[in-house]
Amino acid sequence: MTIKKKLYICFVVACLLGIMAGCSDNNALPSETNLPDSETPPDIPTQEGSLPTVSNVLPDKGTTLKKYDNYAEAYLNILKENKLTMTNTQLSDSQKNMGLDIGDGEIAVVDVLGNETPELLYIYTDANISNSIEIYTYTEQEGAKSVFDSELYTAVGGEGNYCVFLTRDRDLMLYYSYSGAYSFYGFWPIIPKIEPENVDPKEPSLNNDDCDAAQLYFSLDHENKEAKTYKQYGKDVPKEQFHKAANDMMGNISQVIFQGPVLGDYGLRLYKDQDFWKDVPPFEANNMTYDEAVAWLEAQIGNQ
Numbered sequence: 001m002t003i004k005k006k007l008y009i010c011f012v013v014a015c016l017l018g019i020m021a022g023c024s025d026n027n028a029l030p031s032e033t034n035l036p037d038s039e040t041p042p043d044i045p046t047q048e049g050s051l052p053t054v055s056n057v058l059p060d061k062g063t064t065l066k067k068y069d070n071y072a073e074a075y076l077n078i079l080k081e082n083k084l085t086m087t088n089t090q091l092s093d094s095q096k097n098m099g100l101d102i103g104d105g106e107i108a109v110v111d112v113l114g115n116e117t118p119e120l121l122y123i124y125t126d127a128n129i130s131n132s133i134e135i136y137t138y139t140e141q142e143g144a145k146s147v148f149d150s151e152l153y154t155a156v157g158g159e160g161n162y163c164v165f166l167t168r169d170r171d172l173m174l175y176y177s178y179s180g181a182y183s184f185y186g187f188w189p190i191i192p193k194i195e196p197e198n199v200d201p202k203e204p205s206l207n208n209d210d211c212d213a214a215q216l217y218f219s220l221d222h223e224n225k226e227a228k229t230y231k232q233y234g235k236d237v238p239k240e241q242f243h244k245a246a247n248d249m250m251g252n253i254s255q256v257i258f259q260g261p262v263l264g265d266y267g268l269r270l271y272k273d274q275d276f277w278k279d280v281p282p283f284e285a286n287n288m289t290y291d292e293a294v295a296w297l298e299a300q301i302g303n304q
Helices: 003-026 071-081 093-100 208-213 239-251 290-301
Strands: 107-110 119-126 131-139 143-154 159-167 171-181 182-189 216-221 226-234 253-260
Touching: 071 119, 071 143, 071 159, 071 290, 093 143, 093 226, 107 159, 107 253, 107 290, 119 143, 119 253, 131 253, 159 182, 226 239, 239 253
Parallel strands: none
Antiparallel strands: 107 119, 119 131, 131 143, 159 171, 159 253, 171 182, 182 216, 216 226
């Protein structure tokens, strides 16, 4: 190889080495940057007002995304999720005239379990063309949960009346009457499903098959006017004893929560029902409209 070729090769190698050295300097990492040992990037600590990490967003199975710190927040959420069924929003004029009219809402927040925390009670309409009552209670451990849900009034098949009230002993009661081919009425205790969960308490049932669950129960077969039944705590009693107990029950009412339905020119038919309802001045139901309940609960949040 000639000296001229050797000099040319050395010159090319020197140029290549210079280019490689320049690239290395441009891509050098800052001295203060340390790469983690593993390939998984570390969690970014969150600050107030920033987005939480994914592990904080996904709840465990059986939990909810938001834990309410007090009953007012929890009940307020329930109302907002169920507004459509708590008012006349979804009802037609014909359905209102059938007795399903609940106006702008019938909602109460009152202690009916004696646990010093008020329960949420409300009337709602459903696809079965009926009015039902649902009751929620609240604990810090479990949040808000439904402990009672029962149909009160159906707008087909016959006429019906109901009244949900508290006695002077703070017992929650239901009066219900039905007038059709087979008529009956009575007083049922409303017993929410509370612990232990393996116990299945009797709920007020609005049919004559559960007459034994009523504190007082009367039935009449219209085809046989003599076939009258008077029961007290599931046992047959004389007519006189039944009516005395019914009048005593009426005198023990301390607060009416819900009553209805109101039908056209008939008004509130409850007080045209049995003799012991006709003998008392009409009660004023102690409940709130949807907007009133929302405003009241919002005001309670800061007081808890």
